[in-house]
Amino acid sequence: MTRLLLISPAFHGYHHSIGRAFERIGYEVSTYGYDVVDSIVEKAWNKARYELPAKVRGNGGHQSAVTVSRRAAQEILRVKPDVVLVIRGDTLTEEFWETAAADRRRVAVWMYDEMRRTSFDLERVTPYARIASYSVHDTAALQAAGIDAMHVPNGYDAQGPIGRGDAGRGVVSFIGAPLPNRRVALEALHGAGVPVRAWGRGWSNHPFDRARTWRLSTSGVPNARDVPLADAQAIMRDSLATLNIHGDQDGFTMRTFEAAGSGAVQLIDRVDVDEFYVPGEEVLVFESEAELIDIARRVARNPDDFEEVRRRARERTLAEHTFVHRARTMEGLWA
Template identity: 75%
Template structure:
């Protein structure tokens, strides 16, 4: 009998749809509900004024009323009446939602793609109603040590968002994602050294609309582009001389880790512990300082053909071990 799966998720980059497609490949009837979606332009404006602007001022991550979000999500669970509920992140959801989601003994699983310390995630509350999976090894170990049933499930690559046909990104070292001081410093160091760099994303873009919606008055001072959706982003990484992956206050590995490798990019990554997933020097290129990053980037720029095997091996490893379907199979064990 086909199981009906409801995925309750943020709308972030459309990953909810990729997760649904992966479960569909396993035979589930999967549908999604984005709990941070808004119903109208007026509501979007209200959320920015009432929640997003204060959140930026006080350094929090609240963009909508948790009560409103939870009430709507609970209503969707009631309407869909799924066999299983998979919640992605869900840190703003209140107890009302978790009670409804688990009614009648329905299995509920949470997949955290961020560290709990940077969110409002209440593990003691959620664990009363759901099993928890996290991309963070440290969070997983802490949960288990605290007597909470938890499983480490890394992020992955969406094979249904294969790179599009595009020449964008050729001839540059690319970065796609949100800005941070570390990322800006690394790109600036390469740029100042004469390496061709370009950053894509709303937080880098000098487009007036992007500047307005990210509350920025000044330019990043780096060559930049706007947000690019999945297949286009994958194409940029594939086309680039190399693509940069710098982590912040994270012990889990970002989605870009698997997307860059799966796209067949030469990935420059700042963490040697990536060896849990890829072979440094053969499938990814690891750097430990800006000087080392610049040296590696120079070598790639001078002789890009020398790194074709890195591209091939990274992609082969990803398709064999690190797709969303692999992650779906792992999470299925939490309710099967």
């Protein structure tokens, strides 16, 4: 059995989802969250030394790259895998990549973010690893530069838990970061009388969330705190509809597949989603603020009319867009 070590940010536990998918196709998997910090003292130090300066500079750094890389390299030496799959990994140093590729070990990287929005260094990584990206544009640019890159979209964890509760009932939900275009959309819905609620630390008016996101003002729309991914899926499933609004992205977010996989009525701002889902049958596409408000009102008035959208979206996701499907594709990076 091939031993695979998955080294990833701990963001929403996606490394566990991806790891489960590789286990399903026959790998012995270990997972390691390279940005996980258990020590309260170290968390406080990182916030003061790295996160606050990064907030001011706008470069997104949160930890010492040297420390993170050294720990991740030690995990490779401990596990002794046959394959190392790194998710994102833009903060990892060359010393890490040298360790990863030692002893003719196969190394691959999967980017679930655009490279331009990270500190990913191609010259540092490509001597040691093959690359996959969820971004069509990044993949094409890499291939044009002579780099043997692969396009692998995000996916859905069909084996993962879905939470319980009724937090999403009766509202159009949004779960995610409050990017400017998302704020505009939610404020427009709220102003038009559509029942809407946003979940996440960047929206939450809780004093702790406002402090840790360096905010003085409130969000201006009905809001709630961060929720685990399992609960997020339950909220999307139980909502009248759920919003999927992209920012500076050409790849499709995890939310695209999670909303569809959980059986939500997904309102999405990308007409090119037709690569994965049928607009009007499996997802609902909007191209303007007025169109978003109109669709949301129609769903709110007659939610039963959209049950087929929910069913078809989930069926399509389970048939074509799970992490198991993505894992089988990614095997091509080291097969």
